[in-house]
Amino acid sequence: MIEFINVSKEYGKSGKRAVDDISFRVETGELFGFIGPNGAGKTTTIRMLTGTLTPTAGRVLVDGIDVTADQIAAKKKIGFVPDGADVFDRLSGLEYLNFLADMYGVSAADRKARMDKYLSLFELTDAVGNRVASYSKGMRQKLATIGALIHDPDIWVMDEPMMGLDPKAAFILKEEMKRQCDSGKTVFFSTHVLEVAEKLCEKIAVINQGKLIAQGTLEQLKSAEHADSLEQIFLELTDAESEGEEA
Numbered sequence: 001m002i003e004f005i006n007v008s009k010e011y012g013k014s015g016k017r018a019v020d021d022i023s024f025r026v027e028t029g030e031l032f033g034f035i036g037p038n039g040a041g042k043t044t045t046i047r048m049l050t051g052t053l054t055p056t057a058g059r060v061l062v063d064g065i066d067v068t069a070d071q072i073a074a075k076k077k078i079g080f081v082p083d084g085a086d087v088f089d090r091l092s093g094l095e096y097l098n099f100l101a102d103m104y105g106v107s108a109a110d111r112k113a114r115m116d117k118y119l120s121l122f123e124l125t126d127a128v129g130n131r132v133a134s135y136s137k138g139m140r141q142k143l144a145t146i147g148a149l150i151h152d153p154d155i156w157v158m159d160e161p162m163m164g165l166d167p168k169a170a171f172i173l174k175e176e177m178k179r180q181c182d183s184g185k186t187v188f189f190s191t192h193v194l195e196v197a198e199k200l201c202e203k204i205a206v207i208n209q210g211k212l213i214a215q216g217t218l219e220q221l222k223s224a225e226h227a228d229s230l231e232q233i234f235l236e237l238t239d240a241e242s243e244g245e246e247a
Contacts, residue, residue: 002062017056115150140164158190161173218230
């Protein structure tokens with residue numbers, strides 16, 4: 001379970017809020033999509049969820065654990081794939097995965113089983129002994145994804161996880177996201193690819209200019225906005241919000 005309770009984040013001395021008093025809840029086992037325009041506050045929200053940033057106000061809870069008060073316990077619950085898939089270039093793929101497994105205290109047997117499974121699934125078995133510096137963007141994204149799953153987290157958090165992936169790899173990732181939720185795990189991800197969110201997600205939240213402007217199931221959002229697709233909902237909501245700001 002993930003819960004944001006009146007969370008805000010301000011940068012610098014201007015007092016401008018990148019995230020402005022947002023509240024929402026993601027239930028255990030849900031596949032939850034987080035969408036919004038560029039600069040809407042998606043990455044800031046995810047960084048507060050994963051403990052990289054501290055909220056200016058409010059609380060972020062992971063399975064009842066306050067992320068700010070007990071970062072280590074909260075982070076043990078989470079597997080995180082950041083936007084851009086930053087990994088250590090000087091390590092080999094295998095060294096990187098073993099480093100993460102060591103950080104999370106994964107046993108030798110469990111790490112081998114998970115590495116074998118996910119390296120095969122994402123077709124990285126032949127490249128895992130090579131230095132990450134030699135990897136393409138898509139390969140780095142795959143490696144970061146495997147690294148996020150190495151400790152079998154209860155909550156899988158991803159920031160634009162389809163970026164850099166070819167169609168086959170993107171399909172494999174989407175299928176794995178569904179499998180994770182079917183096994184009782186929670187998946188929370190941001191995306192610009194509205195078709196992906198529409199087809200995959202049980203619930204969706206829309207953020208714009210730091211404010212949460214809609215949340216619910218796709219059917220609830222369609223009904224509320226009298227729309228036929230997530231794309232239409234997104235455009236109507238974000239355009240209306242922008243017009244309100246200009247007024």
